[in-house]
Amino acid sequence: MADSRFFDRVGPFSLEELAHLSGAGIAPGSSPNVKLADVATLETAGPQDVVFLIERKLKDALASSKAGACILSPQLSGLAPSGMAVLIHPDPKRAFALISQAFYPQAAPRPGIAASAVVDPTARIGAGSCIEAGVVIGPHAVLGERVHVGPNAVLGRGVTVGDDSRIGPLVSLQCCDIGKRVLLHPGVAIGQDGYGFAASRDGHHVKLPQMGRVLISDDVEIGANTTIDRGASGDTVIGPHTKIDNLVQIGHNVRTGLGCGITAQVGISGSTTIGDLSLLYGQVGVADHSRIGSGVTILARSGVQGFVPDGATYMGYPAVEMREYLRLHKFLLRESRRSAANKKSTDGE
């Protein structure tokens, strides 16, 4: 149960209501009228809580759970203990996410501009938007409706933010257009200069002015203290529904497609493109001008350079097909052990 100091819960909802809002079916024998009051985990749930299960290996935890209702796939729907209501959905995690959102809806911002905010008179703020204390908004910025800007965020000249977006505290925005329903966590820095210099042998490198923008598409989420540089010329583009974790670095003129997932501490160098639905796991590095296809998975800590075809799973540094990397790693372990054993046996003679 979420701490009420931090979270406001609504409800309860009937099983029927939850089925409706999540697109789940009600299993035979489950009463549509049973009332549910919260979401929980298998271990912590009580009779008014909804849980979900996607891994058959956790069936014992389900059997002993005191949850009032469980969301299961058709294949696993028989695992629920008797007396537990069952919702059936092909993707129980998705249904659980939707039901969680119903119990803990995103509060609409309280419209208004805090007294200590400094908003340039030429900026336009849409209806229903909330500008918190200490925010600074530059000339000609344009914010849509129901935008929430957290305390002490700084929005530079000309920046735009689409409807229903939430800009966290201490975020910095320059030279960028932010889409609708975007969520930026604290400390995100978007639109500053990329790293661009004409190197000089005497060390007096000449700065290459960075004259592009950052375009953040609709429904993007960006994690705390992540940095996204604007294009050197042309734009840095984050595709719709792309989800970016904390402390990620995205260089100038990078372009990601639809629905990519980029987890913590990944670094993507300048002018790299990434197709749709690709996943980059933690601490991956991508060299500049790389071309990563769609549906690609790059496993954690890999270093990618160049071209990665659609659908591939890459690993290692330089990253290669996962299968090749694992073969390589196994070979190395086996041979080094054999060599050590031989040496021991030779030494022993």
Added chain:
Amino acid sequence: MADSRFFDRVGPFSLEELAHLSGAGIAPGSSPNVKLADVATLETAGPQDVVFLIERKLKDALASSKAGACILSPQLSGLAPSGMAVLIHPDPKRAFALISQAFYPQAAPRPGIAASAVVDPTARIGAGSCIEAGVVIGPHAVLGERVHVGPNAVLGRGVTVGDDSRIGPLVSLQCCDIGKRVLLHPGVAIGQDGYGFAASRDGHHVKLPQMGRVLISDDVEIGANTTIDRGASGDTVIGPHTKIDNLVQIGHNVRTGLGCGITAQVGISGSTTIGDLSLLYGQVGVADHSRIGSGVTILARSGVQGFVPDGATYMGYPAVEMREYLRLHKFLLRESRRSAANKKSTDGE
């Protein structure tokens, strides 16, 4: 000697006072009444400065040092040149740290709330606390006594901070409880959403609301721009006396034990647990749901997944016992050199 623009020194102290406050003994022949005015390094010290030495190989530097007093272990106490006062302590670095704290004590905050701070009327601020300019504190936040909140920090609804904690400038706190004597450096972001989505094949991933908290135990220190996500359900917990460096990422529901050390740019993925007194060196990555024991050392840049037993030292990616990694690395170097030499000799025939 520290720059007086930035640091306030007190003292001088007699050798006896320093011995007393650090728990050190005074070596035979050293006068308890000699006055010391500062701490220094072997090279920069003058006759009023205290130094320490723990490495025998630096004995020449000690011999030529002009320091007024040196802290040494019993084993090395004979290395001090004649005329230099000697304090004896089994852990000279610890004694030096305590003596340094005596010369440069943490100033108590100057109580008061800056005119430009925005503190919700329902928030409670303990006696002796200092809220600097531009700070924003949300409803129902509770700060203890002698808390210092640096300029432009943002504390969300319901957040608590224990006595004597120091929150740096530009820190963001949400959905968290901060213990006593905690030190948060600039730009730390605690309690924002973790990375949690129900992935969808059409790219329209559904956000999984993050309904947990972050619990920061007493005596924790957290470095600049580090990010700690709140639990998805349940809590992210940083154990007492754990020290975290800059730009570290800690995912939802991670738990660390007592007195861990987590150095710069480490990333710890969701639901991982770490025992007591474990050390993770720079840029280490830990996969989600890993189980790292107590007294573990993970060497720099390693990638850890799964289980690491108590007391182990791991290295590489995937991380293995250090001994195995080094054997592997040596084998590889030797064989590749042999292969290159063979090739050369074959080519030459």
Added chain:
Amino acid sequence: MADSRFFDRVGPFSLEELAHLSGAGIAPGSSPNVKLADVATLETAGPQDVVFLIERKLKDALASSKAGACILSPQLSGLAPSGMAVLIHPDPKRAFALISQAFYPQAAPRPGIAASAVVDPTARIGAGSCIEAGVVIGPHAVLGERVHVGPNAVLGRGVTVGDDSRIGPLVSLQCCDIGKRVLLHPGVAIGQDGYGFAASRDGHHVKLPQMGRVLISDDVEIGANTTIDRGASGDTVIGPHTKIDNLVQIGHNVRTGLGCGITAQVGISGSTTIGDLSLLYGQVGVADHSRIGSGVTILARSGVQGFVPDGATYMGYPAVEMREYLRLHKFLLRESRRSAANKKSTDGE
């Protein structure tokens, strides 16, 4: 063409003016009087735009470009299509950078102190400086002339900033001296405590007060959310013209030389020194007390420990000469494939 919401362009300039300000020559047959209005890329340029080319392999793109003028090296000056004006410079990228700066000059700050800024009465602000909204400047800070401090930045007690430096929004400065013409991007944190403790077996580590400073030399640029710790005793020093990218961590007492390049997410541990003109690519890690020479290149994601001689190119972890690393990698790929093939053939018998 840069988005006028974000960028102010000046000009046009004649070819002669551009030649003069960039040090380029005008090719025979190009009219010094042709007017140019902007910079662009080969693909996007129109007849009033200046482009540059340094790679012969892009000659077709140049041939079909509609640019009004192109900067070329003497070797490639014949590649321009007829009708395109040509500027000749041994380093076309440098000339292009200078010409870009001419079209998009850095605006002088608008002098003044915002009403919501909080500047200690003992701080001194030089003529022509601009202190934006929400900035907090501590006692005895000294800012030079024409300094720009972005919104909500926090400058601690005694900090100095040299003439013509630009401090981005949400930057935190403590215990540091910032040189002239320095550019700090949003969220940079300079001068906080380094990671220094006397470790204790009971986990009650004792903090070692960090009594040094950070010295940022002239003409340094530092990327968003980068962190630079002050010296433990003595100083952390960033040499002149060194360029640091986003999310870099620099530990206490690190020293870099002249004109180094340190790209995104690099971590440099305490007391390491780096000579002049060395390059550290993305996500490199350097162990403490390392000694990196001048003219060194450390390739992306490498882990460096110890000594790297002048002029070397290192790679891998532990980093070795690039040639050795690549030999090693090739050997490993070949042998593991051979082993797999053998196994297959044996299995098949």
